[in-house]
Amino acid sequence: MFYAAAFAIFAVVCTVFAFKRHPVWGLYFYMATIFVFPPGRWWGVFFGGMRWALFSALVTALAIAFHKGKLRDKPLWLSNGAAVLLALYAAWMWLQTPLALDVPDHLNGTVLYSKYLLAFWFVYRIADTKESLRDVMFGHLMGCALLGVFAYTTGRDGNRLDGVGGPGIDDSNTLGMYLVTGLMVGVGLVLTQKGWRRWFALFCMALAAEGFVLANSRGSFLGLVAGGLVIMMCKAKTHRRLFWAFAAAGVVGLFSILDEHFIDRMFTIGDVTSQEEDADTSARSRVVVAEAQLKMFADHPIGVGHRGTAVLSTKYLDPKWLTVDASGDPSSAARSSHNTFLSALVEQGILGAILFLSLVLWIVAAGLRVRRMRGPQHDPELATLGASIVGGLMVILVSGNTADYLLAENQFWLLALLVSVLQMNSPESKRSGFARAAPAGQRPPAPTRTPEFARPQHQPQQR
DSSP states (O other): OHHHHHHHHHHHHHHHHHHHTOTHHHHHHHHHHHHTOGGGSGGGGGGTTOOHHHHHHHHHHHHHHHTTTTSOOOOOGGGSHHHHHHHHHHHHHHHTGGGOSSHHHHHHHHHHHHHHHHHHHHHHHHOOSHHHHHHHHHHHHHHHHHHHHHHHHHOOBTTBOOSSSSTTSOSHHHHHHHHHHHHHHHHHHHHHOOTHHHHHHHHHHHHHHHHHHHHTOHHHHHHHHHHHHHHHHHSOGGGHHHHHHHHHHHHHHHHHHOOHHHHHHHTTGGGGGOOOTTSOHHHHHHHHHHHHHHHHHHHOTTOOOTTHHHHHHHHHSOGGGOBOOTTOOGGGOBOOOOOHHHHHHHHSHHHHHHHHHHHHHHHHHHHHHHHGGGSTTSOHHHHHHHHHHHHHHHHHHHHTTSSOOTTOTHHHHHHHHHHHHHHHTSHHHHHTTTTOOOOTTOOOOOOOOOOGGGSOTTSOOOO
8 A cells, every 4th residue: 555655646746746847757757657567566456447657648748738838949859860760660560550460469569669659759858958868867767776676576586587567578688678778877877967966876776787687688788788888989088087987886886796597697698509409498599580580571571560470480480489478378389579670570571671770770870979979079968978878779779689679668768868969969059058957956948039029120021
């Protein structure tokens, strides 16, 4: 009862503050419904069939509309490459519905993808200054810290940690990936914040790191390495010494919480290509499924719809590689995709693969633009925050080689944040003070327009 009351109070406070102070509070409410997911907690029965995600999304959208005059003007959300590619992918999924092998699953995935476009807009519209950019990043980090607490209280079942997060975060691989993106975001906050905010970010990172170790995800570990390298290369030069001091402390801290199960599992990464009998079966299955997916694509170049890999798996895979669902029914035996690109290739066909690769290239190009922000003529805090966001996206791309993250919602948040960083660094934004943070506790005023009646009368009219 205590947890239910605490979440209800949190929801009320966020709703009130979303309209009274800033719509980022509505986004906090929305994020909490994903990270906490009340229907999946034992205390969720006190709320009945409450649609928390829908309600929080409505609060956030209305708060953005309510504060429209206070938020800074930004280009149309579809005026950037990332949003265009995401929208085209969603449109193709809708058009592909008649071709889907499993129409109910395909429609469910299409609706989710479209909903995540709305979440992209939430983050894009709210992150209108460097201060609000940090606010959103703190929300992500705090959510990952909470997942770390849930992971610690749940504990492993053997070598796995499933069922901790809500839908989409309820398997150990996705959980680990989310936690590592939180760590990447946390690095940027630690390097750019001071005082209690820096210490709070460090505390949240410690909780997320504990959950990452318990998740035992090899793909997330590879993502952690890749994301760390991106931040190392793209951070502002001003934060060079602080970064290396923090990196050294972080490595020591991580090794202090590693356990035998985690270390043993990381050493099975090489089993992906091994043919030995004692090699890890889970690792070897990735290659087998990937080979089968290439054959699926050759037979169905237009795509077979969301979750089509699982539908076709019984025809392309030996039964020993198939798995049954939680019910244990042998008729449910199938195998899902374990590679994000191959999911796009098989399920959305050649067009889906082109759109996916185009998005990857956009992220790489955006990362190079962030790297060029390292010089003294740019805002060092904005550069380092952008580097940590690119690092988070790199985590998803790299770990997505061992799992299907096509519908991972956090990538939509990070993409919207990255677009906002690039806009803040544009010459037009610098001239208007777009990226300048407001004093603590205050929101920056929106640019004002001179009313028609207040303009000098001697100005010639425009033809």
